[in-house]
Amino acid sequence: MPKNMKHAEDETPSMWYMTRRTLKYILKLAWKEKRIVYFYHLLRFIGEGLSEVKMLLLPKLLVDEIVAIIDGAGMEEHIGNAVLYIALTVAAEFLSGLIVTTSQKKLNYYGVYFNRIFTYGLSAKSMEMDFQHTEDPTVLNQQNKAKEGIGWYSGGVTGMLESMFSVIYHFLLMCTSITIFIFYCPLILPVQIMGMALVTYFNSRKQRINARAFLKIGKVNRLFSYFVYELCSYKYGKDIRLYNCVDMLTSRSMEFGDESMGIFRERAEGSLKYEYYSQTANAFRDAFSYSYMGYRALIGLLSLGDLTMCISAASRLFQSMLWLGTNAQGLVQSCSYAYHYIVYLEYSDALSKGDKTVSDGEHEIVFENVSFKYPRSEEYVLKDINFTIRSGEHLSIVGLNGAGKTTFIKLLCRLYDVTEGRILIDGTDIREYSNEEYRKLFAVVFQDFQLFAFSLKDNIAMGRADEPVDDKKVEEALKLSGLYDDAVALDEGLDTRLFKSFDEHGTELSGGQRQKAAISRALYRNAPIVILDEPTAALDPLAEYEIYKKFDVLVGGKTAIYISHRLSSCKFCDRIAVFADKTVRECGTHDELVNIKDGIYAEMFEAQAQYYVEAAG
Ligand code: ADP
Numbered sequence: 027m028p029k030n031m032k033h034a035e036d037e038t039p040s041m042w043y044m045t046r047r048t049l050k051y052i053l054k055l056a057w058k059e060k061r062i063v064y065f066y067h068l069l070r071f072i073g074e075g076l077s078e079v080k081m082l083l084l085p086k087l088l089v090d091e092i093v094a095i096i097d098g099a100g101m102e103e104h105i106g107n108a109v110l111y112i113a114l115t116v117a118a119e120f121l122s123g124l125i126v127t128t129s130q131k132k133l134n135y136y137g138v139y140f141n142r143i144f145t146y147g148l149s150a151k152s153m154e155m156d157f158q159h160t161e162d163p164t165v166l167n168q169q170n171k172a173k174e175g176i177g178w179y180s181g182g183v184t185g186m187l188e189s190m191f192s193v194i195y196h197f198l199l200m201c202t203s204i205t206i207f208i209f210y211c212p213l214i215l216p217v218q219i220m221g222m223a224l225v226t227y228f229n230s231r232k233q234r235i236n237a238r239a240f241l242k243i244g245k246v247n248r249l250f251s252y253f254v255y256e257l258c259s260y261k262y263g264k265d266i267r268l269y270n271c272v273d274m275l276t277s278r279s280m281e282f283g284d285e286s287m288g289i290f291r292e293r294a295e296g297s298l299k300y301e302y303y304s305q306t307a308n309a310f311r312d313a314f315s316y317s318y319m320g321y322r323a324l325i326g327l328l329s330l331g332d333l334t335m336c337i338s339a340a341s342r343l344f345q346s347m348l349w350l351g352t353n354a355q356g357l358v359q360s361c362s363y364a365y366h367y368i369v370y371l372e373y374s375d376a377l378s379k380g381d382k383t384v385s386d387g388e389h390e391i392v393f394e395n396v397s398f399k400y401p402r403s404e405e406y407v408l409k410d411i412n413f414t415i416r417s418g419e420h421l422s423i424v425g426l427n428g429a430g431k432t433t434f435i436k437l438l439c440r441l442y443d444v445t446e447g448r449i450l451i452d453g454t455d456i457r458e459y460s461n462e463e464y465r466k467l468f469a470v471v472f473q474d475f476q477l478f479a480f481s482l483k484d485n486i487a488m489g490r491a492d493e494p495v496d497d498k499k500v501e502e503a504l505k506l507s508g509l510y511d512d513a514v515a516l517d518e519g520l521d522t523r524l525f526k527s528f529d530e531h532g533t534e535l536s537g538g539q540r541q542k543a544a545i546s547r548a549l550y551r552n553a554p555i556v557i558l559d560e561p562t563a564a565l566d567p568l569a570e571y572e573i574y575k576k577f578d579v580l581v582g583g584k585t586a587i588y589i590s591h592r593l594s595s596c597k598f599c600d601r602i603a604v605f606a607d608k609t610v611r612e613c614g615t616h617d618e619l620v621n622i623k624d625g626i627y628a629e630m631f632e633a634q635a636q637y638y639v640e641a642a643g
Contacts, residue, residue, distance in 0.1 A: 039365075041358050048361035051368055052186050059143060063136045063184065066129040067191045073125030078199060080118035082206075082338050087111045090331030137184035144176045147371060156376035157441040158401055165373065170248040171241075172370035175363035179240060186364065189357035196350040203343035210336050211322060214315050218343050221311030226351035228304045232297040233359050239293040240363060246286045253279030308344075315340050376401075377443050380458035384451070384467055388417035389554055389585060391438065395447035398437060407433050409608040411447070420578060420586045422596030424627070425605030431589045432473070434605070435559050438587075439468055469548035470557040477543055479532065482513055483520040486546045503550040506580050509542035538569075545577060555585045567592050574598075593631045602627065 039047075056063050091108040095101060152160075152169060159165040180186060207214050257266070257275055266272060319340065323333040396411040408430045415421055423431045436442055437449060440456055449456045456464060477485050486503055487495040500520060504510040516522040516533055523532040535543060541561050548556055558577060562570040574588055574595045588596055596602050597616045604612040604619065604627045612619055612627050619627035 041362055044365040045358045045361040047368060048365045049186070049190065049357075052183055052364070055143070056140070056183055056187060060136055060139065063133065063187060066132045066136070067187055070126055070129035070133070071191055071195055073122045073129065074195060075198075076118050076122040076125070078202070078342070080115055080122065082202070082335060082342060084111050084115045084118065085338065086331040086335035088115070088331075089334045090329060093330050133184050133188070137182055140183035141177065144182065144367065148172060148176070148367070151371050151373070155373060157436075158376045159373065162401065166248060167245050168366065168370050168373065171244040171366035174240075174244065174247065175365070176367035180360035180364040182364075186357065186360050189353045189360060192353040193350060193357060196346040196353060199342055200346035200350055203339040203346060206335060206339040207343065210328060210332055210339075211319055214318060214336075214340065214343075217311060217314050218340070218347070221307050222344065222347040222351065224307040225304045225348060226355075228300040228307070229352060230355055232300045233355050235293055235296040237359060237362065239289050242289050243286060246282055246289065250279065250282040250286055253282060311344070377440065378457055379461055381460050382454060382458045382463070384459055384463045389451055389467065390417050390453075391415040391555075391585070392450040392453075393434075393437075393447070394450060396437065396444045396449060397446040398433060398442065399445050400433075400442070406445075406608055408437070411609055413603065413610050413613075415585060415587070418583050418585055419601065420581075420599045421588070422599035422602045423587060423589045423605060424591060424593055424596060424602060424630070426630075427591060429605040430608060431591075431605050432559055435470065435472075435557055435587065435589065439470060439557075440464060467553055468555050468557060469551040469553035471544045471548050471559065471561040473560040475544040475561055477524050477535070477540060479523065479525040481518075481521045481523050482516070482533075482543065485524060485543060486520075486550050488547055499550055499552075500546075503546040504542075506549050507542040507546040508576075509539060509546055512539055541573070545573070549580060553584075555587070556581050557587045557589075559589045560591070562590075562595075567594055571595050593627070593634055604630075 088108060088111040091104045091111065094104045095108065148169070155165070176182060181188065204215065207218075253275060256262075257279075266275065316337070319328070319333060319336050322328045323330070328336065391414065393411045393413040396408060397406055398408045399406045411434070423434065425431050433442075437444055440461070443457065451459070451464075451467070478488075483495055483497070483500050486500045497520075501510060504513050504520075513520055513522075517531060524535065526532045526534075544561055545558075548558075556577075558574065562573050570590065570592060571594050574590070575598055578586065578588075578598055586599075588599065590596055593602075593616075600615070601613060602616060602619055603610045606612075606626050612622065612625055614622075619625060620631055622628055
């Protein structure tokens with residue numbers, strides 16, 4: 027099991043570890059991508075500090091000057107000072123407002139910027155990770171936790187940096203208020219600290235309840251969004267309507283909705299009592315502090331200016347301690363949410379990766395004692411396969427549904443690794459090749475191939491962003507598959523977008539056109555090994571036969587593998603491999619196989635031929 031998967035599932039690492047890891051990651055990322063965010067955080071820090079000077083110090087100075095004026099001593103000097111302090115107060119208010127607003131606006135912008143980086147990172151990881159992870163519920167749950175954790179749960183980069191700067195800021199403010207009390211009202215300190223300790227404790231209990239709810243909500247939300255968002259997708263439209271399943275889907279989505287509401291309710295009820303406890307502790311603390319300060323002023327130990335400053339410092343001390351605690355806890359909590367993003371990004375590969383390059387020229391494929399069971403499954407799907415596909419050979423793979431034909435192709439394409447045995451290409455174990463190099467060998471059209479909501483041209487030339495689309499090659503591929511005439515007749519020709527996701531004028535191709543588009547994509551790729559895994563299953567046998575036969579001519583001297591459960595589609599192949607009982611049970615030309623007495627192929631061919639005769643009759 028991958029190291030960080032262990033973190034995600036078996037043992038949750040300590041809060042301290044998650045905070046350290048996440049902060050390091052976020053600080054580095056911010057520095058690398060947009061170090062200016064540090065400047066704006068610092069600027070806001072200064073703006074807020076200015077506001078504290080205005081609230082703490084200037085009122086004391088002003089009150090003392092006014093008291094001196096009332097007392098009638100040195101009027102001119104005191105009036106001058108009072109005017110100066112008023113001017114400073116106004117200037118501090120204006121400047122701090124300006125600085126805080128400007129920096130906040132900039133930080134909001136950078137917040138969006140970093141959210142984009144996270145979203146791209148998450149999508150890229152989801153698309154790049156080994157295929158077998160994409161069916162693993164543990165990975166899917168982790169993906170959801172990452173998505174939510176790095177988003178509004180943690181506040182993203184700006185949210186976390188804000189909490190971090192806030193912790194430093196409130197720490198300094200707390201030190202300032204404590205210094206004031208040491209000199210003016212020392213007894214207040216222990217009471218304030220005790221009150222604060224209680225409030226912090228109650229807050230931490232609340233946050234523990236929130237964190238527990240977050241862990242539970244990840245899975246429920248994933249299922250809930252499947253019903254609420256994914257199923258609204260256009261592609262499910264026909265099935266949902268024709269099978270009249272709106273009620274069933276709605277009631278299923280309600281179940282998950284109820285479950286998530288239950289988690290939120292539990293969270294709200296659990297945290298409410300701690301809210302009440304905090305309020306009570308605050309009321310006692312205030313009652314003592316204000317009575318004590320008033321008493322010291324009455325007995326002449328504090329001037330009116332001092333009293334003003336102490337009252338302000340008391341609320342500052344309380345607020346700074348509260349915010350210090352809240353922000354520190356918030357920071358720890360945000361980091362623990364965002365940590366799931368790092369775990370997801372660092373999810374280990376499911377398959378080992380080699381670095382060998384693939385040579386040009388001929389490619390012989392050898393399956394050597396290959397057995398396979400799917401991850402998290404106990405049952406073998408393929409067992410003891412020993413099979414060689416010669417370079418340039420046109421091979422047909424047939425067998426009943428579930429015989430393991432697609433699995434064989436998935437192993438060959440290295441979407442999964444064999445459980446036992448090995449697959450060799452040109453004498454080298456395929457695990458030793460670099461993934462990128464290895465994938466270049468294949469052009470595959472699976473039964474469930476997908477077209478994307480891009481232009482038709484981009485769909486044919488799917489590939490690297492840094493490689494320009496070769497228009498001539500696209501046209502050639504479309505001509506070969508027979509889609510060219512239909513394609514140029516579209517509103518914007520080959521630039522017409524498919525589907526309506528991005529473009530209301532986007533087009534919907536018919537089933538047959540979609541298959542031709544997928545075949546064009548395989549032809550455009552010009553790989554040495556081409557595979558058709560029943561992309562034509564929806565067609566009638568005759569149409570499938572026509573497409574396979576035509577395709578067979580198109581691929582020419584390349585190695586070609588065709589999968590079909592219709593035997594008529596493969597008569598023209600050099601060899602036919604019959605999959606049954608988890609292995610290759612028969613192999614030979616069509617004529618050889620039909621002549622095996624009681625052979626599987628002969629029996630299947632007879633049954634299917636009879637069906638076609640009956641259907642024709
Ligand atoms: P075929 O292509 O011959 O119809 P497949 O290779 O698709 O057969 O499937 C072979 C067996 O493997 C079937 O029993 C199928 O249920 C099982 N199977 C296919 N895909 C998966 C998967 N991703 N996880 C677990 N079992 C699978």
